[in-house]
Amino acid sequence: MKALLEVSVQESDFDLRILQGSLLRGAAEEGGVATFTGYVRGSNDQRGVSTLLLEHYPGMTERSILAILEESAERWPLLAARVVHRVGELAPGDQIVWVGVSAAHREAAFAACEFIMDYLKTRAPFWKKERGPQGEHWVDARDSDSERAERWQAQQ
């Protein structure tokens, strides 16, 4: 069966329980669901963060995340994979991103969930700007994120 793939880019918050349920196709094929939820940190590189602004490239964002999900479904036998990513103005503690994967066995679910998150960090066109007591500034990309994504290319 073809994996069910879905991408949502939205300003509104999301409900973890509803999202987890959306991965289950009711055919009792799912052996497991692996999920990752990202939250806005209250500090970054020792700077306080009061507001996080997320800019994105409408159209390319959805398209690039879907391409990541398609690649994950080619690499592992997945039943469903879904990404929800928020944009706009967020505060520390807010949910920012959710990745969920269902599969017959845990190995595929764990690996695909990590792969999707690692690729999303380096391929999906989002840009973070932090506001805090020391003013505002654009967040720099981390080499460690590129290295994590490259690790998957080596395993191809």
Add this chain to the structure above:
Amino acid sequence: MLRVLFFGRLREELGCGEIEVIADDSCRDLDALQAQLCAANGERWTRALGAANTIRALNQVMVSGNAPLADGDEVAFFPPVTGG
């Protein structure tokens, strides 16, 4: 026409999020378009677009290296992405 978009820090540095460019021979490919934008807009654009980490996308797909352009294409310039 070519639709040219800028995002993130780059958009702020240029003070510009989107422009339209006539798709003539002076911007037949990405390198030519970038050279034309820099020549027309000066030092600030040359520095920002020419930064080693600036990423280019053609029709919403990241490209490394040069690529030919055609009328109706959408080009974007942006800094390394920081989502997730």
